[in-house]
Amino acid sequence: MRDVSIIGIGQTPVGEHWDKGLRLLAYEALAAAMRDAQVERVDALYVGNMLSGELTAQEHLGALIADFAGLRGIEALKIEAACGSGAAALRIGYMAVASGMYDFVACIGVEKMTDQQGSTTTTGLATAADAEYEALHGVSFVSINALLMRRYMHEHGYKKEDFANFAINAHRNAVNNPNAMFPHLITLQQFAEAKPIADPINLLDSSPIADGAACVILAPTSIAREFTDKPVRVRAVAIATDTLALHDRRDPLYLEGAAISTQKAYAAAGVGPADIDLFELHDAFTIMSALSLEAAGFARRGRGVALALDNEISLGGRIPITTMGGLKARGHPVGATGMYQIVEVALQLRGEAGANQVRDARIGMAQNIGGSGATVVTTILERI
């Protein structure tokens, strides 16, 4: 197995790109990453995407984007794992370079969500859940998370407002991210008064639907410095799974897939939670932030929310999370999100995070979650 590094990164702003289709968004992120890496060709292209078929009637994204980007002929595939698709594409690219099959691989995450709206998008997102035993009963993806949040509050004795700092912190960090969808501050009062979507989840617990694309270029670490002064080494990228349906879990409040995925990544990288300088977690909803922090070993069961209450999640805190705004405020173009997280960790490790720079960041982790925890991709990156 060869050591693998990220030699280039690229991203489009996250938002409502009325003037750009899926292929153009993907191309812009790919072109930016290839410019950053100073490469003119790649050997293979892996495209993480969840909903192109549902929302834009377009599948077959590998060939589509390879052709559109002037790379006709290369190996190219779409990788799908619900909202975990973006980081899953990194896993496939990592295997291709580590195995020695290819030297230069592009991994893209792309999602085009605003060509549809309202119930069509809600239906599409629900395909991450069990179609026969969850979605058929009118359960939306938001309400699945709401079931978790209500039970968590019941078992651990938290109030709704206790979750506010996850959203407030994410928005504070988005202010300095030029690619964020909502770069503005929110207050505790706004959080408390936000419109309910699926009680107890309200609008400010929830990440927004968006368009966007992000991309990294991978190469063997042995030649990475020929292309960049700031290679970012992929210490681990690990996938684990759990049941699609919440009702099939042994304990719905324990993200077993996240725990297994994190343990695999820690073991592969030879590190533990104390070594992680920042953590881009999957804050699709505030409850997911709490459960991820617990599953990844940063808090005991039922104490994930306490980390937010104690402000340990801010840029200067014990474990900074969502340092560029997270899903909540950078935006959540579902199949692209995992790649945004990885690009943001790379920015931090390259020392290019501007006002949001985490001091002396050397090792960063990203965790991308598909569905309510059925696919979990954990990536550990290191500055070298």
Added chain:
Amino acid sequence: MQVSRFWRTTGQRYQLVGEVCPKCGTKIFPPRDVCPACEAEAKTPFVFSGRGEVYSFSTVHNAPEGFEKYAPYTVALIRLEEGPLITAQLTDVDEKDVYIGMPVEMVTRVLREDGERGIIVYGYKFRPRREAQTQPLALAA
């Protein structure tokens, strides 16, 4: 909407037909043919009583396609008395009266309709348990 897709799960939706593991006795719903507890093959049918209690609940305001006209409605995870959790809507109850631990029982209701010419999908929902009722509702196996 495909008829066969809904026809093949009528046993589950009308009668809560699951499975019981012949090796460890775990009751399984929905059926999956492999026991989630001991991983033995489990194909023995088992009909659930339909009684349980609310494990968690939420009211849906932004409904998926086909459910818009029912919104807002309350969905729940129900802990069946035989063990498994099940996802279903609550019915015949005001949302503000629902609480975690509330005893409920299965009833059959319309889940969704696919327009004037499409399939009407029936299935289980759960309502507050009526103590006077001594017979389980889903006996018809």
